[in-house]
Amino acid sequence: MKTATDPGLAKGPGPAAVPPAPGARPRRVPLLRVLPLTPAVVLLLLFLAGPIAYCAYIAFTDLQLTGQAEDSFVGFENFTTAFGDDAFLNAVWLTLVFTVISALVGQNTLGLALAALMRRASKPVRTLVGGIVITAWVLPEVVAGFLLYAFFRREGTLNAVLDWLHLPTQNWLFTLPILAVSFANVWRGTAFSMLVYSAALNEIPKEITEAAEVDGAGGWRRMWHITLPMIRRSIGTNLMLITLQTLSVFGLIWVMTRGGPGGRSQTLPLFMYEEAFQKSMIGYGTAVALLLLVVGSLFSVVYLRLLRTEV
Amino acid sequence: MPRTLSSRRASHRLAADAGLLVVAAAFVLPLAWVVLSALDPHADLRVKLPDGLTLDNFDAVMTPDITFTPLLNSLLLCGGGTLLTVACAALAAYPLSRFRSRFNRPFLLTVLFATSLPITAIMVPVYALFVQVNLIDTVEGTIFFFAASQLPFAIWLMKNFMDGVPKELEEAAWTDGASSLQSLVRIVLPLMGPGVAVVTVFSFVMMWGNFFVPFMLLLTPDQMPAAVSINEFFGNRGTVVYGQLAAFSILYSTPVILLYVLVARRLGGGFALGGAVKG
Numbered sequence: 001m002k003t004a005t006d007p008g009l010a011k012g013p014g015p016a017a018v019p020p021a022p023g024a025r026p027r028r029v030p031l032l033r034v035l036p037l038t039p040a041v042v043l044l045l046l047f048l049a050g051p052i053a054y055c056a057y058i059a060f061t062d063l064q065l066t067g068q069a070e071d072s073f074v075g076f077e078n079f080t081t082a083f084g085d086d087a088f089l090n091a092v093w094l095t096l097v098f099t100v101i102s103a104l105v106g107q108n109t110l111g112l113a114l115a116a117l118m119r120r121a122s123k124p125v126r127t128l129v130g131g132i133v134i135t136a137w138v139l140p141e142v143v144a145g146f147l148l149y150a151f152f153r154r155e156g157t158l159n160a161v162l163d164w165l166h167l168p169t170q171n172w173l174f175t176l177p178i179l180a181v182s183f184a185n186v187w188r189g190t191a192f193s194m195l196v197y198s199a200a201l202n203e204i205p206k207e208i209t210e211a212a213e214v215d216g217a218g219g220w221r222r223m224w225h226i227t228l229p230m231i232r233r234s235i236g237t238n239l240m241l242i243t244l245q246t247l248s249v250f251g252l253i254w255v256m257t258r259g260g261p262g263g264r265s266q267t268l269p270l271f272m273y274e275e276a277f278q279k280s281m282i283g284y285g286t287a288v289a290l291l292l293l294v295v296g297s298l299f300s301v302v303y304l305r306l307l308r309t310e311v
Numbered sequence: 312m313p314r315t316l317s318s319r320r321a322s323h324r325l326a327a328d329a330g331l332l333v334v335a336a337a338f339v340l341p342l343a344w345v346v347l348s349a350l351d352p353h354a355d356l357r358v359k360l361p362d363g364l365t366l367d368n369f370d371a372v373m374t375p376d377i378t379f380t381p382l383l384n385s386l387l388l389c390g391g392g393t394l395l396t397v398a399c400a401a402l403a404a405y406p407l408s409r410f411r412s413r414f415n416r417p418f419l420l421t422v423l424f425a426t427s428l429p430i431t432a433i434m435v436p437v438y439a440l441f442v443q444v445n446l447i448d449t450v451e452g453t454i455f456f457f458a459a460s461q462l463p464f465a466i467w468l469m470k471n472f473m474d475g476v477p478k479e480l481e482e483a484a485w486t487d488g489a490s491s492l493q494s495l496v497r498i499v500l501p502l503m504g505p506g507v508a509v510v511t512v513f514s515f516v517m518m519w520g521n522f523f524v525p526f527m528l529l530l531t532p533d534q535m536p537a538a539v540s541i542n543e544f545f546g547n548r549g550t551v552v553y554g555q556l557a558a559f560s561i562l563y564s565t566p567v568i569l570l571y572v573l574v575a576r577r578l579g580g581g582f583a584l585g586g587a588v589k590g
Binding site: 037040043051113117120122132140143157161241250273292297 | 326433556
């Protein structure tokens with residue numbers, strides 16, 4: 001049945017090999033060619049573009065979860081409420097702290113350090129360390145949350161280790177919840193940066209680093225003057241991607257602290273969830289979601305520009 | 312000269328090994344907790360040697376209610392979602408990889424843009440939308456959303472893998488009268504087996520570990536996948552039995568770790584990144 005649809009293709013070389021002159025071919029051939037795209041496009045339009053458009057709509061309404069006959073258009077009210085809402089500003093601040101500590105500083109630096117060290121380390125150590133770090137990354141988000149919940153609890157492993165070292169202990173999830181979840185995110189996400197940087201470092205020609213080594217440049221100078229400039233594109237890409245991943249972390253924090261205590265680890269996704277479902281303010285929650293989406297899109301556009309030559 | 316260089320290398324290697332092992336020690340502690348606690352009859356929250364090895368924790372959680380139904384639900388959701396994703400991505404990648412058109416670039420850029428959108432942010436509107444169209448609390452609705460959210464990255468990966476398959480073989484098939492669909496299914500996909508495996512495994516692993524999507528879109532406890540049902544250990548059962556929680560965590564995590572090992576061994580380290588992050 002499908003054979004009849006491609007009569008033009010049976011003749012001569014594939015169309016990609018010889019780009020057709022504009023207008024030389026009948027119009028229906030390109031139409032048939034994009035036919036295989038339809039299932040994907042339909043799914044994406046209905047379940048991805050649809051919700052985004054709907055998001056942009058209900059962010060401007062006062063839609064609530066229960067006990068409301070009809071929602072009405074309220075303009076920018078949700079947004080003005082947000083910027084006057086201490087809980088929202090707190091969530092923005094915590095999101096910033098979380099992203100900077102866990103992604104930009106933690107995952108990025110540790111991932112680069114691990115990748116650089118692995119190039120020099122012996123093979124068994126490399127395999128062992130790689131295996132452990134990647135396991136932390138492959139584990140389901142909720143499981144990672146439980147493991148680190150146990151780790152940071154008052155009676156957990158971290159305090160046991162600190163005790164053993166005769167260092168002061170504390171109830172981490174209560175005194176420094178945002179720091180605990182940030183470290184949790186470093187634990188879970190570092191493998192990604194490590195893999196990106198391992199790939200990038202592998203592409204640096206050996207001659208260059210060897211020449212510098214023979215010339216007497218030490219490890220730090222080689223890193224600063226040769227390695228980092230040569231992988232700067234990977235650094236940009238990596239920073240963008242881990243920032244975007246970190247902005248949408250929900251399960252990890254939810255399992256560890258539920259955003260608490262008293263909202264002290266409530267990043268934007270958790271704030272959005274609480275407003276929409278625990279307080280039933282879907283419209284308001286969506287307005288926050290839209291802001292998150294806009295920030296994400298801006299990062300996404302920067303990321304595309306970094307990759308410009310690749311497509 | 313070469314001697315000092317090589318001896319310097321040897322000491323560098325020792326230093327690198329030591330540094331890596333310190334980091335690994337910190338990373339391994341939470342993992343050690345889950346393994347040791349699962350085997351410990353009196354597990355608590357800290358890493359310690361078990362009071363005696365036992366499989367009682369596994370015995371206790373291996374019931375239909377606690378383990379089998381949620382894992383089966385996970386399999387249904389993630390298997391369905393993955394099949395849909397891979398099928399749609401393979402179909403979509405074919406024209407993008409094989410035919411030149413001025414729509415390819417904008418389409419691929421849109422796909423790449425969608426890849427990095429924070430899906431978490433749209434879950435509230437998705438929930439509201441699903442309530443309106445009666446897809447809330449349905450397995451098929453959740454599968455559709457899973458597929459749609461994974462599709463951009465799957466298309467992007469699939470297209471890059473497909474570009475690596477030479478066109479000559481297909482051209483021979485075309486002259487023999489094969490249609491595009493036939494040459495895709497019979498020639499291109501078999502030739503890019505490892506690529507298809509990567510997309511499949513990656514999509515499955517992402518869905519298997521996803522908590523927020525089923526947490527929002529499903530309501531009935533009987534339909535919940537393991538990612539959500541694991542929270543029951545904290546909720547209704549009174550005091551948390553950490554040994555059982557650990558045992559369940561291991562049962563739930565093992566499939567994705569095995570899948571990762573399977574694919575990573577064939578394709579070397581950062582398998583899923585090769586096609587995506589060429590920075």
